[in-house]
Amino acid sequence: MTQPSDTTSYKDIKQTVLRRIRSGELQPDALLPNEQELAIEFSCTRTTVNRALRELADEGYLERRRKAGTRVLSAPHRQARFTIPLVRDEVEALGGTYRYALVSSDLQPAPDWLSARLALRPDQNVMHVRCMHYSGNTPFQFEDRWIVVDSVPQVEQADFSTIGPNDWLVQTVPFTNVELTFLASRADATLAGFLDVPEGEPVFTAERITWLQGQPVTFAKMYFAVGYRMTTEF
Amino acid sequence: MTQPSDTTSYKDIKQTVLRRIRSGELQPDALLPNEQELAIEFSCTRTTVNRALRELADEGYLERRRKAGTRVLSAPHRQARFTIPLVRDEVEALGGTYRYALVSSDLQPAPDWLSARLALRPDQNVMHVRCMHYSGNTPFQFEDRWIVVDSVPQVEQADFSTIGPNDWLVQTVPFTNVELTFLASRADATLAGFLDVPEGEPVFTAERITWLQGQPVTFAKMYFAVGYRMTTEF
DNA sequence: AAAAGGATAAAGTCTACACAAAATGGAATT
DNA sequence: AATTCCATTTTGTGTAGACTTTATCCTTTT
Known part of the structure; x- marks a missing residue:
């Protein structure tokens, strides 16, 4: 045919x-x-x-x-391929107007849990950036990100008030390995405030760890608005 | 080298x-x-x-x-590949003993929301199967599944008391297309009972729709135990 | 019996070449 | 200025054949 x-x-x-x-x-x-x-x-x-x-x-x-x-193969281990979209693209694909807002950004020693998670040496510094992504005036995603200063020294001069840390990183540092995790978490008071949902609400969450040739670059937690669905066909 | x-x-x-x-x-x-x-x-x-x-x-x-x-590509749309494991394999990989239990199974006309979702004709029958997957005595996953009888006539004779509907389907019918969705849902009273968690708890949920050459075969909702994480590296 | 070794089968990859299909960019036409 | 059309470029895929790598299975040795 x-x-x-x-x-x-x-x-x-x-x-x-x-x-x-x-x-x-x-x-x-x-x-x-x-x-x-x-x-x-x-x-x-x-x-x-x-x-x-x-x-x-x-x-x-x-x-x-x-x-x-x-x-x-007896049990075909078929794989679902998720294309991880950039937030802006995703918002616009859904017909919304993308808007970004920085919440906070400060340099600090890595907290213990993060050091453990990324195998950092004690006393390594990280840039902690929190920001919001909106679709119009509706909260779309709250992003809570840590960037390892030793791996990305330029981060000390970065200005995240106009550009999101993810966009900045994509433009600035390459990466070789990524670990991506999906989970459901509960909105605590802070998060509930940011996403404009009742406290205790289930929130679809993605965690992303990025390395460059074995060096940890960044850890990010992304909390999505209520009703968010991550879908793929294969 | x-x-x-x-x-x-x-x-x-x-x-x-x-x-x-x-x-x-x-x-x-x-x-x-x-x-x-x-x-x-x-x-x-x-x-x-x-x-x-x-x-x-x-x-x-x-x-x-x-x-x-x-x-x-300006924004490399790198894809995460999730290998969707069989529940049994997953439980055993985590060191648990897999156990299966049928909750209910009955033949019924497809509810409206399902007909809409799968593009069924009105009045088509579905087999509704609910079951539990345990790791030892701990609930691991609650599965809520509908199977389209017209697409899988053998389902009327199937006995889901010893074999899970997913395993049965894998052995019985091939499939060509799958839509997989991840989301966070809230445990209602029923679900809370099955998973042994407080009502209102966030529950990581996967929905899976399967087709065989355009014919809808099955729709499944899988509710995971608290703390479940779906992880992949790439 | 267990361990070591080797012939061999099967997949993995490269070369060299040919033609097919798509789509771009410009030329010709309206 | 807009549209249609077409030549040309670039990727897509097939053929034919050779050599390489891996690991299985069998044989031989310990």
Whole structure:
């Protein structure tokens, strides 16, 4: 239908293999024919088969091991991919007008819990920034962020009154590793005030730790407005 | 070090390009040389360059368009990949003993909100299953699930007293599309009872809708025990 | 029996080349 | 000035073949 050419595409092979898995023709743990044989079956080259199987493995359907061959994963560990949007984009995508406001920003020694979490040496300084993100006049997200001064010395000169710490960091320092956590937390008095919700309200929360080649860069807690949903399709 | 051969691998190219992005040598929005030119620079074939750039694009660093070329994404929309674990695996990974208990299961016409959510015709029947997942004797997750009978007729004969509806579905019906949502909800009296928490407690919640080629198969709400954290690294 | 070693099968990747598909930017037309 | 159209560039994907790497499985040795 869609392919005017008469050759077998790696996409065709992916589809066919997927169909065989779904139909039960290929049971969990079953060993697939090797690339050579599949190439003959689909009358294409091994290169094409390789790409198809490689992608299916990447998507979590198959497991491949040299010499051992390719197997159907018994419990396909399918992965949900969340694209983490920038707050501004998210607000605007929802039709709102993005507005940013700095709450506080000060330099201080890292509190113990943070030192433990980021494996900091005692007495390392951090910049503590708290800020609000609004959609129009409605609170959208309260951000509570710590930036490790030793990893980002420029932070001492940064002015967070007009630019959010996340935007500033993205422009300023690269990062290599991220740990992202979602959880539900309870609004204490302070948070309830910022988000304009009753105290005790459940608040969807994301924590994000960022490293640059093993060096901790920043820890952020993001508290979302009531009713926030983090959705993905796959 | 690791590559004994003297050829340039697509991995080398990926690393080099990533380094250039991180170092600022390649600014956001910058246009990369085309594959031909890069192939000459790295003294390898265009095929190899293609694979490197294709993967970097897939990982969210680059944007590629035919004829327009390859650009550095200004805000790399890096994606978090959550591997959605089976409850049993998750409990056992945390060192607990998994235990399952059926709460209720009955056949009924789909409630309006569900019909709307899954685009069901009026009067379609669903199997409503509620069950608990424990770690030892501690509640771990309360699952509230609806299964569309027209999509999975076998469900009328299924016995959910010993096997969880999720496990049963995985074994029985394939699926093609999933929508996954995370949110924070408030424990009402019923839920508080099941999870053994005070009423009003914030509860981390996941909703999952599954389709098979456009046909809605099942809708599930999973309420997690207090303190649950969904974490990923990337 | 257990450990060590080696032949071999399977996936992993590279080269070299060809043609396909898309979309941009400019030329031609209205 | 706007629109249509088309040549050209750039990525996308396929073929054919070779060599590399890994790890399994079998054989041999301890």
